Amino acid sequence: MYSTNQIDASNFVHGVDLAFKIILGISIFFLISITLAMIYFIIRYNRKRNPKATQIEGSTKLEILWTVIPTILVMVMFYYGWAGWKPMTKPPKNSMGIKAIARMWSFRFEYPDGRITDTLYVPQDQAIKLQLEALDVIHSLYIPAFRVKEDMVPGKNKYMWFIPQRPGDYSLFCAEYCGVNHSYMTTAVRVLTRKEFDQWYAEKPKAVITDADGRVIPGAKGLEIIKKNACNACHSSDGSKLIGPSYLGSYGKMKTVITDGKEREVMMDDAYIRKSIYEPNADVVKGFASGLMVSYKDQISEEELKEIILYIKSINE
Numbered sequence: 001m002y003s004t005n006q007i008d009a010s011n012f013v014h015g016v017d018l019a020f021k022i023i024l025g026i027s028i029f030f031l032i033s034i035t036l037a038m039i040y041f042i043i044r045y046n047r048k049r050n051p052k053a054t055q056i057e058g059s060t061k062l063e064i065l066w067t068v069i070p071t072i073l074v075m076v077m078f079y080y081g082w083a084g085w086k087p088m089t090k091p092p093k094n095s096m097g098i099k100a101i102a103r104m105w106s107f108r109f110e111y112p113d114g115r116i117t118d119t120l121y122v123p124q125d126q127a128i129k130l131q132l133e134a135l136d137v138i139h140s141l142y143i144p145a146f147r148v149k150e151d152m153v154p155g156k157n158k159y160m161w162f163i164p165q166r167p168g169d170y171s172l173f174c175a176e177y178c179g180v181n182h183s184y185m186t187t188a189v190r191v192l193t194r195k196e197f198d199q200w201y202a203e204k205p206k207a208v209i210t211d212a213d214g215r216v217i218p219g220a221k222g223l224e225i226i227k228k229n230a231c232n233a234c235h236s237s238d239g240s241k242l243i244g245p246s247y248l249g250s251y252g253k254m255k256t257v258i259t260d261g262k263e264r265e266v267m268m269d270d271a272y273i274r275k276s277i278y279e280p281n282a283d284v285v286k287g288f289a290s291g292l293m294v295s296y297k298d299q300i301s302e303e304e305l306k307e308i309i310l311y312i313k314s315i316n317e
């Protein structure tokens with residue numbers, strides 16, 4: 001719930017809200033005064049009360065008045081807008097750098113120690129500088145509670161920064177229509193206290209995933225990698241056709257693919273999966289669009305690839 005004595009969620013809330021309130025205030029003032037003036041004129045100068053219209057030709061005084069007053073008002077709006085925006089362009093030197101990578105249709109975040117998450121974890125009261133990268137089309141990273149939004153443009157170095165000031169979860173989503181599943185591009189920022197964050201950051205991600213009895217679950221790691229990279233935005237594990245083919249029961253099957261414009265049959269084996277992930281547009285599965293899946297060469301290591309293959313094999317029933 002919003003309450004005025006709460007700390008702002010980020011350092012930009014005050015400036016942005018102030019500009020917003022001033023513009024809203026001016027707008028409401030004019031909405032009311034113009035409406036009232038109109039109503040007054042309708043009554044005061046209707047045909048009964050004022051049968052003969054007065055012709056007025058020009059008034060320098062009025063002309064000056066309605067040029068000067070709006071100019072001042074617009075300058076006031078500009079000043080507060082500028083004052084709220086300017087600090088957003090200057091990240092402090094002690095900012096913590098995190099890479100934010102967008103692709104159809106997910107975000108991922110890379111921390112200085114190389115760890116990757118799909119939720120953005122940040123410590124309270126620490127300036128965070130997000131290096132913004134887009135791998136396919138234009139996306140936009142928006143955190144409404146922090147009052148920050150910035151386009152992510154392929155091939156362009158862009159950034160945003162902020163200081164999260166209040167622990168909690170806040171929504172983070174894409175604000176630039178980027179294809180059919182644009183609306184799935186949502187995740188969260190989790191603001192932790194410094195202590196919680198340090199604890200989280202010190203934990204090493206587990207190398208293997210085990211069940212309650214300590215047995216390694218085959219494919220569990222692969223599923224985690226698939227989720228982390230949001231492959232499931234386009235591929236289901238239950239046989240349903242999304243943007244791409246389902247993983248269910250696909251391993252070892254013959255696939256019809258289009259290679260350089262020619263149809264051919266290939267077996268879905270390790271090499272084919274590897275190629276599908278590193279060069280997705282070399283063999284395009286018949287019935288699916290090429291160019292939608294972009295290469296994961298820089299995001300998925302050979303090790304992770306093996307885990308993904310294990311997972312696809314594990315759901316082959």
Ligand SMILES: [Cu+2]
Pocket residue numbers: 102103105138139140174175176177178182185
């Ligand atoms: Cu997007």
